Amino acid sequence: MGFVMQDKGEGLAVHGPDLHRCAQVTIAADPLAVRDGLAILFDTALLRSLADDDRGTAEIVLAEALNNIVEHAYARHAGEIEITLLLHQNALICRIIDTGLPMPNDALPAGHLAEFAPTEELPEGGFGWFLIRTLSRDLDYRRVDGRNHLSFRLETGQLGT
Amino acid sequence: MELVAEQRGEILVVRAMQDRIDAAGAIQFKDRMREITAAASPRVVLDMSLVAFLDSSGLGAVVAVMKALAPDRKLELSGLTATVQKVFRLTRMDSVFTIHDQVPDGLRHAG
Numbered sequence: 318m319g320f321v322m323q324d325k326g327e328g329l330a331v332h333g334p335d336l337h338r339c340a341q342v343t344i345a346a347d348p349l350a351v352r353d354g355l356a357i358l359f360d361t362a363l364l365r366s367l368a369d370d371d372r373g374t375a376e377i378v379l380a381e382a383l384n385n386i387v388e389h390a391y392a393r394h395a396g397e398i399e400i401t402l403l404l405h406q407n408a409l410i411c412r413i414i415d416t417g418l419p420m421p422n423d424a425l426p427a428g429h430l431a432e433f434a435p436t437e438e439l440p441e442g443g444f445g446w447f448l449i450r451t452l453s454r455d456l457d458y459r460r461v462d463g464r465n466h467l468s469f470r471l472e473t474g475q476l477g478t
Numbered sequence: 479m480e481l482v483a484e485q486r487g488e489i490l491v492v493r494a495m496q497d498r499i500d501a502a503g504a505i506q507f508k509d510r511m512r513e514i515t516a517a518a519s520p521r522v523v524l525d526m527s528l529v530a531f532l533d534s535s536g537l538g539a540v541v542a543v544m545k546a547l548a549p550d551r552k553l554e555l556s557g558l559t560a561t562v563q564k565v566f567r568l569t570r571m572d573s574v575f576t577i578h579d580q581v582p583d584g585l586r587h588a589g
Contacts, residue, residue: 348502373531373561380533384501430569436548441541444534444569451568 338363338404344383346396346415351383354400363404371473375409378452381445382413382467390417390465408454408470419460479507483514487584490519494529499536508539512546520551525581527557532565541571556581 340363344354355376358364364372379400386398396417403410420426428446450456453469460466480495492514499507515522524540526532532540544553556578558566566572 348500352498352500352502369560373564376531376561377533377565380500380531384533384535387501433570433573436545436574439541439545439574441538441545442534444537444565448534448565448568 338366339402340364341399341401343397343399346387346391346394346398346417348384348387351380351387351398354383354398355380358400358402361402363402364409366404367409367473371409371471374452375411375471378449378469378471379411379413381449382411382469385445386413386415386417386465386467390415390420392418404473408472410470411453411468413465413467415465416463417465419465420458423458423460425456425458479503479510481507481510481514483517485517485519485584486581488519489521489523489582489584490515490517491523491525491581491584493525493527497528498531498533499526499529499539500531500533501535504535504539507536508542511539511543515543515547515551518551521554521584522547522551523554523556523578523581525556526562527559529562530559532562534565534569537565537569537571541574544575552576554578554582 340358340361342354342358344350358379359372359376364375367375383398383400387393396415399414401412426446428450430447431440431443434440449469453471456469458465458467479499482493482495484491492511496503540555547553554576557580558577563572566575566577
């Protein structure tokens with residue numbers, strides 16, 4: 318599956334006692350690699366240090382962001398996704414880079430929840446960006462040198478020491 | 479996606495045996511549920527107590543199964559774990575499904 322995994326001690330523009338709280342993984346752009354990559358990330362000391370509720374939130378947002386890249390940026394073509402997580406003060410900072418197609422109009426989807434509908438018209442999709450936008454802060458997207466850079470922060474309630 | 483089905487009175491209880499219903503398994507989940515629910519039980523309860531994680535693809539698959547059973551048959555859910563519950567609550571799908579803490583007793587509530 319080609320994982321590149323490292324618990325990094327430096328290299329990002331962070332100073333102070335949180336320097337050693339960084340994890341990075343590069344995965345193939347396919348749904349099974351997303352599943353395995355999340356399993357690896359959530360087994361790191363970094364994510365193990367989060368409270369259960371924060372872990373759940375992080376897994377929801379990361380899964381939605383990664384699935385979206387597999388589905389739309391790479392449109393099921395082969396590619397790689399680089400995920401960097403950094404615990405800084407009371408937040409998990411997430412940066413995700415891919416070399417797939419840019420977002421339409423270079424902007425993130427609005428991610429509105431559909432209005433309440435009768436059973437036969439209930440939506441079976443379109444929840445992803447709503448969940449990302451609801452659960453994350455400082456959501457940012459940039460297209461730089463043919464790469465998509467997505468970043469956001471997840472506030473964490475209880476941090477491990 | 480392993481699913482184990484058991485008829486309990488009027489309820490067909492389907493237990494999801496894997497710890498996640500995600501983008502990698504959503505289509506398979508939907509297909510297996512379609513096969514299993516071919517047995518004509520008016521109520522189907524999906525026991526999700528072993529499912530620790532569900533993403534929006536998984537949620538979409540559960541909704542699709544519910545829609546496929548409607549209007550004559552009903553899909554109910556049981557045993558939602560914390561993160562799964564969060565996804566249902568945020569997307570307001572918790573108001574669409576009947577959600578049980580535990581698998582209901584099909585005999586007691588029969589009729």
